[in-house]
Every structure is written in structure tokens, then in C-alpha cells.
Amino acid sequence: MSSLVKNEFNFDFSNHLIQLRTIFQKSAILVIISSMILSFFINDIISLWFDSINIGHNSLNLTNYSPSDWLSIRFSLVLILACLVVMPFFSIMLRKFTVIGMTTKENLWFTLTLFFCTIITPLIFILVWIYIIPSWIELFEISSLVESVGKRYDAASILGVGIGISWVILIGSMMIITLGFARLIGLVENGHAKFRIRILLISTSILILSLPLVYDGLRVFISIITILIADRISATLPNPLLGTKIFEVSNVSFNGNIERIGVIDCSCEGSSPQIPESWNFEGIANPKCNAICLNPFEQNAIIDLIIGKKLTQLVITGCDASPLPMRMQEMIKKNQCEFSGLSWLDNPTINDDGMLKSLLFSSEE
Known part of the structure; x- marks a missing residue:
């Protein structure tokens, strides 16, 4: 919806x-x-x-x-x-x-x-x-x-x-x-x-x-x-827009605070590296997008995820989050959620180890 x-x-x-x-x-x-x-x-x-x-x-x-x-x-x-x-x-x-x-x-x-x-x-x-x-x-x-x-x-x-x-x-x-x-x-x-x-x-x-x-x-x-x-x-139903419709989210430590995090694995239309399969994202929503800054369906689905899981932090892998449409940025802020980006697209030398280090979060019981 x-x-x-x-x-x-x-x-x-x-x-x-x-x-x-x-x-x-x-x-x-x-x-x-x-x-x-x-x-x-x-x-x-x-x-x-x-x-x-x-x-x-x-x-x-x-x-x-x-x-x-x-x-x-x-x-x-x-x-x-x-x-x-x-x-x-x-x-x-x-x-x-x-x-x-x-x-x-x-x-x-x-x-x-x-x-x-x-x-x-x-x-x-x-x-x-x-x-x-x-x-x-x-x-x-x-x-x-x-x-x-x-x-x-x-x-x-x-x-x-x-x-x-x-x-x-x-x-x-x-x-x-x-x-x-x-x-x-x-x-x-x-x-x-x-x-x-x-x-x-x-x-x-x-x-x-x-x-x-x-x-x-x-x-x-x-x-x-x-x-x-x-x-x-x-089973012939088309694949879910975000890769899955089920996201299990729990409290994790982020920059010294307890947050509920979503990490968007955005490929930027195939230009950005994907999150390594070895990443353990337990407790963190990990939606997959093709180009969140261009696809309104993906944007709406992400807002739904923020509302449904009460996310407080949204991290985008491909860019620094600035290309997000202003309307989406306003909707994210309206739901008490902050957003940022890892800018993998701007780092051509980044490898799997570097990507995994940038995705280190600590779980909180």
C-alpha cells in the first residue's frame, strides 16, 4: 500500500x-x-x-x-x-x-x-x-x-x-x-x-x-x-519489489545510540556494488532496490517499511542519500527517521572487507 x-x-x-x-x-x-x-x-x-x-x-x-x-x-x-x-x-x-x-x-x-x-x-x-x-x-x-x-x-x-x-x-x-x-x-x-x-x-x-x-x-x-x-x-507471482516482504527488525547500536535500522542495498541501476552475501544483517531490514531515487514504487515501499517497522535510521549503500526526492526526504523525516548514505558508488576501490566494515552494527537485547 x-x-x-x-x-x-x-x-x-x-x-x-x-x-x-x-x-x-x-x-x-x-x-x-x-x-x-x-x-x-x-x-x-x-x-x-x-x-x-x-x-x-x-x-x-x-x-x-x-x-x-x-x-x-x-x-x-x-x-x-x-x-x-x-x-x-x-x-x-x-x-x-x-x-x-x-x-x-x-x-x-x-x-x-x-x-x-x-x-x-x-x-x-x-x-x-x-x-x-x-x-x-x-x-x-x-x-x-x-x-x-x-x-x-x-x-x-x-x-x-x-x-x-x-x-x-x-x-x-x-x-x-x-x-x-x-x-x-x-x-x-x-x-x-x-x-x-x-x-x-x-x-x-x-x-x-x-x-x-x-x-x-x-x-x-x-x-x-x-x-x-x-x-x-x-509461485508465478512476480518477485517482491524490495526482494522480500518480510523484514525482522530489532534494536541495534548505531553511533552510540539504540536505533532500528534499515540498510537499502541500492544497485543504482547496476552501477553500485551489492552488499556481500556474507554480511549478517540479523535484526536489520535489508531491502534491495534498483534505483530508489528514480523509482516511485520503491520509494513508497521504503516509506511503508519505515512506518511498519518504526525505523529510526535509514542507510543507503550506493549514494550519500542526497539524490532522494525532496518529497521522500520529507516523508522520512515526518516519520522520525534519519537517513544517510555510504557512497559506495563514489569509491571504485572498495572491496568486500571495506563494505562489511561500513556495515558493522551491534545488536542490543
């Missing part, structure tokens, strides 16, 4: 999190209400669907071998339809929540993801139920013809095939959104993989439990493949 917007409108981060919680609460309530409404029409919907497929045009060919399975199938179908109904509302609200805080590439990626999950997913759902499953039934009917042997169709099994595919599509789509959103806010980056693993395990378990009995023997395989594909798709 743009720091300029935060300051001008007195941004309250805790209030922002409450908005996110409200989105999920409203979506859950709408799913419940939609499920209650659809439960009154689900029998008619199922009857219309069976009438539209080729099963010999004789209702006597349909048999319900397990009433308990039938109840489970009806409940699953109601829940799937309710989620599809609510998904556009959820996507629109989530888009409004995240759009301010994303870069152009992140905005494009997340918009396309929400479009796919909101528009393409229902279209795939319709394609499966209207064309694919009836075609399978017709194919099986032709290939299983035995003279003088009657045919009976298990209604719950037929619906179970479609419901299983629907759960795979729905849960897979929701996982792409969830993991993509988690990556946007930095919850699943390297070194913070526990949250990602937890999401994957929970999603796999939900899908295993959701697949009907007709998928016995394939539940684990289908669930793992679905979740792994969703994880790989979410």
Missing part, C-alpha cells in the same frame, strides 16, 4: 486487518444463506440434469443404492453451488482490499488470477456437467452393451463423479487465490515456509475428505496433484 496514501489519510493498519476479516465473514455468511436457499431447489436441479442426459429416457434405469450417500451428494452439490454463487462477491471485495498495495505486475497477476477463478471456474463447471459427464455416460452405455442384460444406473455414483471434479476445480481455484494472497503479503517466502506447508496440508485434507466414495483409491493422489498444481501456479 502506498505510504503516501497512508499518511495523508491517517492509515490504521489494525483497521485494515479488520476489513480483511470482514470480507471473510461476509463471504461465509453469504455461503450459508446461499446454501439454505439452494437446498429448497436442489432436488429440482438434480431432476432437470438427469432429464437432460441420455440414460435410456426411462427413470426406472436410475437406482439409489445408498440413501446416506444420496444425502451426502445433495449436501456437497448445494455447498459447491453456493460457493460458486458467492465467489464473484469474494473476488471483487478481495480485489478492492489488495489493489492499493500492489505493484503493476502484482496487480496484473492477481487480477488475472481472480478473473480465472471467478469466470473461468464456473465455465469449466458448466462444461463438465453439461457436456463431459453426459458424453462419458453415453460412451460407457455403448461400450457396456450386453444382450439380454438390463442396465441400472446408480444415481449417487453418477453425481459423485461430477461432484468430485467440481471439488477439484473449486478447491484448486481457492488454493491459487489463497496462496497467491499469502505470497502477496509475504507469508510464504523462504525461511517462512511453515505457513505455506500448513495451507497445503489443510487443503489436501479438505479435498481428500470432500471427494465422494466413487473416488476411493484415488483420493490421496488426486488431492496431492491438485494442491501441487495450485502451489506452482501461485
Whole structure:
């Protein structure tokens, strides 16, 4: 989120999190209400669907071998339809929540993801139920013809095939959104993989439990493949603007004072040397920038970092900090943060040892 917007409108981060919680609460309530409404029409919907497929045009060919399975199938179908109904509302609200805080590439990626999950997913759902499953039934009917042997169709099994595919599509789509959103806010980056693993395990378990009995023997395989594909798709999210979205900051000693420090590893468009990989920056924010004096997105992200981590000292490696735009300098000072530069760009003879010496800070408990 743009720091300029935060300051001008007195941004309250805790209030922002409450908005996110409200989105999920409203979506859950709408799913419940939609499920209650659809439960009154689900029998008619199922009857219309069976009438539209080729099963010999004789209702006597349909048999319900397990009433308990039938109840489970009806409940699953109601829940799937309710989620599809609510998904556009959820996507629109989530888009409004995240759009301010994303870069152009992140905005494009997340918009396309929400479009796919909101528009393409229902279209795939319709394609499966209207064309694919009836075609399978017709194919099986032709290939299983035995003279003088009657045919009976298990209604719950037929619906179970479609419901299983629907759960795979729905849960897979929701996982792409969830993991993509988690990556946007930095919850699943390297070194913070526990949250990602937890999401994957929970999603796999939900899908295993959701697949009907007709998928016995394939539940684990289908669930793992679905979740792994969703994880790989979410991993296509563009890299964070500052190299990462997670910065762990603690108090350190700087010029005899206790400060909260951020060291900007600015390459000055490739002209300045980078911070050596051997540098131990524990407790110090270490954002990476290409050209902070020229890129307004990087400038806003740095201001966000200052506000979020309450930085009191900002050190730029490449220059002496004088090229920073006046507006950014004012915003830094407004947030009680001082800034300076190491001017590595002006020192062509500097080596790794010299850079490491200029980055010596003492941690404070």
C-alpha cells in the first residue's frame, strides 16, 4: 500500500486487518444463506440434469443404492453451488482490499488470477456437467452393451463423479487465490515456509475428505496433484519489489545510540556494488532496490517499511542519500527517521572487507 496514501489519510493498519476479516465473514455468511436457499431447489436441479442426459429416457434405469450417500451428494452439490454463487462477491471485495498495495505486475497477476477463478471456474463447471459427464455416460452405455442384460444406473455414483471434479476445480481455484494472497503479503517466502506447508496440508485434507466414495483409491493422489498444481501456479507471482516482504527488525547500536535500522542495498541501476552475501544483517531490514531515487514504487515501499517497522535510521549503500526526492526526504523525516548514505558508488576501490566494515552494527537485547 502506498505510504503516501497512508499518511495523508491517517492509515490504521489494525483497521485494515479488520476489513480483511470482514470480507471473510461476509463471504461465509453469504455461503450459508446461499446454501439454505439452494437446498429448497436442489432436488429440482438434480431432476432437470438427469432429464437432460441420455440414460435410456426411462427413470426406472436410475437406482439409489445408498440413501446416506444420496444425502451426502445433495449436501456437497448445494455447498459447491453456493460457493460458486458467492465467489464473484469474494473476488471483487478481495480485489478492492489488495489493489492499493500492489505493484503493476502484482496487480496484473492477481487480477488475472481472480478473473480465472471467478469466470473461468464456473465455465469449466458448466462444461463438465453439461457436456463431459453426459458424453462419458453415453460412451460407457455403448461400450457396456450386453444382450439380454438390463442396465441400472446408480444415481449417487453418477453425481459423485461430477461432484468430485467440481471439488477439484473449486478447491484448486481457492488454493491459487489463497496462496497467491499469502505470497502477496509475504507469508510464504523462504525461511517462512511453515505457513505455506500448513495451507497445503489443510487443503489436501479438505479435498481428500470432500471427494465422494466413487473416488476411493484415488483420493490421496488426486488431492496431492491438485494442491501441487495450485502451489506452482501461485509461485508465478512476480518477485517482491524490495526482494522480500518480510523484514525482522530489532534494536541495534548505531553511533552510540539504540536505533532500528534499515540498510537499502541500492544497485543504482547496476552501477553500485551489492552488499556481500556474507554480511549478517540479523535484526536489520535489508531491502534491495534498483534505483530508489528514480523509482516511485520503491520509494513508497521504503516509506511503508519505515512506518511498519518504526525505523529510526535509514542507510543507503550506493549514494550519500542526497539524490532522494525532496518529497521522500520529507516523508522520512515526518516519520522520525534519519537517513544517510555510504557512497559506495563514489569509491571504485572498495572491496568486500571495506563494505562489511561500513556495515558493522551491534545488536542490543
